[in-house]
Amino acid sequence: MPDFAGFFLTYQSLLAFIGLNGLLALSVYCTLCCGQLSLANAGFMAIGAYTGALLTQNAHAPFPVALLAGAVLPAVIAVPLGLPVLRLRGVFLAIATIGFGEVVRLAFVNWSYTNGALGLVAIPQKTRLWMIWVALAAVMFALARLRGSRAGYALEAIREDEAAARTMGIASTHYKLSMFVLGAAIAGFAGALEAHLTYMVAPNGYGFSRAVEMLVYAVVGGDAVFHGPVAGAAFLTVLPEALRGAGRALGLSPGPLRLFLNGAILLAVILFLPNGIVSLPRTLRERRMRKASRAALG
Amino acid sequence: MLLSVEGLERSFGGVRALDGAAVEVSAGEVHGLIGPNGAGKTTLLNVISGLFRPTRGRIVLGGERIDGLPPHRIAALGITRTYQNIRLFPGLSALENVMVGAHLVRRGDTLRRMLFLRSARDDEARAREAALQLLGRVGLGDRAHHRVSGLSYGDQRRVEIARALASSPRLVLLDEPTAGMNAAEVQAVAAVIREVAKQGQSVVLVEHNVQLVMQVCDRITVLNFGKVIAHGEPQHVASQAEVIAAYLGSDA
Numbered sequence: 353m354p355d356f357a358g359f360f361l362t363y364q365s366l367l368a369f370i371g372l373n374g375l376l377a378l379s380v381y382c383t384l385c386c387g388q389l390s391l392a393n394a395g396f397m398a399i400g401a402y403t404g405a406l407l408t409q410n411a412h413a414p415f416p417v418a419l420l421a422g423a424v425l426p427a428v429i430a431v432p433l434g435l436p437v438l439r440l441r442g443v444f445l446a447i448a449t450i451g452f453g454e455v456v457r458l459a460f461v462n463w464s465y466t467n468g469a470l471g472l473v474a475i476p477q478k479t480r481l482w483m484i485w486v487a488l489a490a491v492m493f494a495l496a497r498l499r500g501s502r503a504g505y506a507l508e509a510i511r512e513d514e515a516a517a518r519t520m521g522i523a524s525t526h527y528k529l530s531m532f533v534l535g536a537a538i539a540g541f542a543g544a545l546e547a548h549l550t551y552m553v554a555p556n557g558y559g560f561s562r563a564v565e566m567l568v569y570a571v572v573g574g575d576a577v578f579h580g581p582v583a584g585a586a587f588l589t590v591l592p593e594a595l596r597g598a599g600r601a602l603g604l605s606p607g608p609l610r611l612f613l614n615g616a617i618l619l620a621v622i623l624f625l626p627n628g629i630v631s632l633p634r635t636l637r638e639r640r641m642r643k644a645s646r647a648a649l650g
Numbered sequence: 651m652l653l654s655v656e657g658l659e660r661s662f663g664g665v666r667a668l669d670g671a672a673v674e675v676s677a678g679e680v681h682g683l684i685g686p687n688g689a690g691k692t693t694l695l696n697v698i699s700g701l702f703r704p705t706r707g708r709i710v711l712g713g714e715r716i717d718g719l720p721p722h723r724i725a726a727l728g729i730t731r732t733y734q735n736i737r738l739f740p741g742l743s744a745l746e747n748v749m750v751g752a753h754l755v756r757r758g759d760t761l762r763r764m765l766f767l768r769s770a771r772d773d774e775a776r777a778r779e780a781a782l783q784l785l786g787r788v789g790l791g792d793r794a795h796h797r798v799s800g801l802s803y804g805d806q807r808r809v810e811i812a813r814a815l816a817s818s819p820r821l822v823l824l825d826e827p828t829a830g831m832n833a834a835e836v837q838a839v840a841a842v843i844r845e846v847a848k849q850g851q852s853v854v855l856v857e858h859n860v861q862l863v864m865q866v867c868d869r870i871t872v873l874n875f876g877k878v879i880a881h882g883e884p885q886h887v888a889s890q891a892e893v894i895a896a897y898l899g900s901d902a
Contacts, residue, residue: 494764502753503758506750508750509750512739512740515701519700524722
């Protein structure tokens with residue numbers, strides 16, 4: 353009988369971060385799935401984290417209220433932000449949303465009420481592992497059911513060809529904005545969960561590199577289906593830990609080599625699995641079939 | 651009159667792609683739109699479907715002015731289209747493309763799907779059935795589950811026609827629907843167009859295949875340099891000197 357309890361205890365924080373990163377990757381997927389490259393979610397995450405932390409720390413609000421507010425406030429902000437910026441396409445949208453992220457970060461750096469660059473500390477630790485995984489499961493369920501719905505088809509159509517989708521009667525702005533807002537809510541919720549797990553928030557944890565990190569999870573996992581980003585987040589969260597163990601077993605020094613291997617594996621996935629790691633079974637199957645047909649042809 | 655277009659102008663920089671174009675289409679009519687390359691036929695379709703705003707002029711659909719409305723509103727009022735340079739959703743199957751086309755006639759089902767309500771399942775099954783039927787009508791019943799990027803040009807054009815018909819529009823704009831098709835396929839498309847018109851839906855057909863135009867169109871408008879140079883019944887139009895000149899050069 354394997355020691356499940358021991359396993360959970362040892363890897364509790366890793367499992368928590370897999371779940372949190374999965375949520376963040378899905379928040380990016382929300383905009384990616386209708387063809388929008390938005391990097392605003394680190395900013396939304398910051399707003400959610402600060403909102404939740406301030407509510408529990410200063411207002412002594414119940415934890416569920418803090419979590420809910422952490423999701424709602426970013427969503428509310430996403431509406432007036434999304435209306436103008438979602439008119440931009442491709443890289444221009446990315447640049448505009450990076451700008452938003454920086455504005456949020458700098459606002460918190462300069463806001464004395466939230467302790468400036470030092471951020472908030474000693475936030476009550478209220479997040480439990482099961483909460484993270486229930487949230488992840490709920491978001492995955494919703495996205496799974498969205499697929500194949502009328503709105504799901506509309507989103508796919510917008511991703512493939514927005515102008516053609518509009519001439520089919522699809523109000524593309526409405527759908528793009530809805531997904532932008534949903535992504536903001538998920539990122540904010542994850543931010544509030546994380547703040548109450550690590551007991552601290554600081555503005556520099558929500559900068560450009562965090563925004564890119566979420567995007568990388570989604571792209572490496574595969575952004576064509578909703579479970580891709582979660583797989584990517586799990587893979588990239590576990591990889592450094594797995595390499596740490598492997599390095600120790602091989603007697604390698606930690607540090608640079610591990611980062612190098614991490615980067616090399618990432619590169620290999622992008623090069624050989626352009627549709628993400630969830631496309632691995634299909635890629636292998638197709639390769640086997642090609643080989644078989646070549647053998648049959650002699 | 652279902653659609654009436656009056657004095658439509660559209661310029662791109664210094665080029666007047668449409669220079670006072672006018673077209674009238676009645677319900678159940680197949681209206682041909684012909685003219686040499688660069689005459690403004692596709693621009694006219696782009697303006698009618700809302701992809702371009704007109705610089706001047708008015709477009710009235712069923713008594714309601716639609717010029718300047720966004721494309722999805724125009725589609726909701728009953729105009730859908732196909733594209734000269736095919737614009738299907740390449741990553742989706744033929745069936746899924748047609749399901750997207752049915753967007754306007756499907757009820758929102760996201761919440762009902764989350765709750766696994768029976769009605770959502772029924773709606774989806776009905777939409778799927780209708781899409782399959784449409785694909786059958788254009789002769790693609792057996793390729794419904796193929797990814798459209800793997801289909802031949804002719805098949806892709808037929809998927810586009812099915813997609814445009816999926817919302818039961820009052821007016822379909824077909825932009826060179828038979829380009830790249832063989833004679834049998836062209837006849838199949840002609841049959842579909844006639845069937846659509848018989849159900850009271852109107853068709854505007856931009857087409858270089860003059861034989862097809864003469865065969866299926868009730869009336870024809872000829873454009874040249876963004877202006878109407880002739881309009882009327884096929885026989886009447888075909889005999890006009892200006893049309894012959896525009897197509898064959900003035901010496902002919």
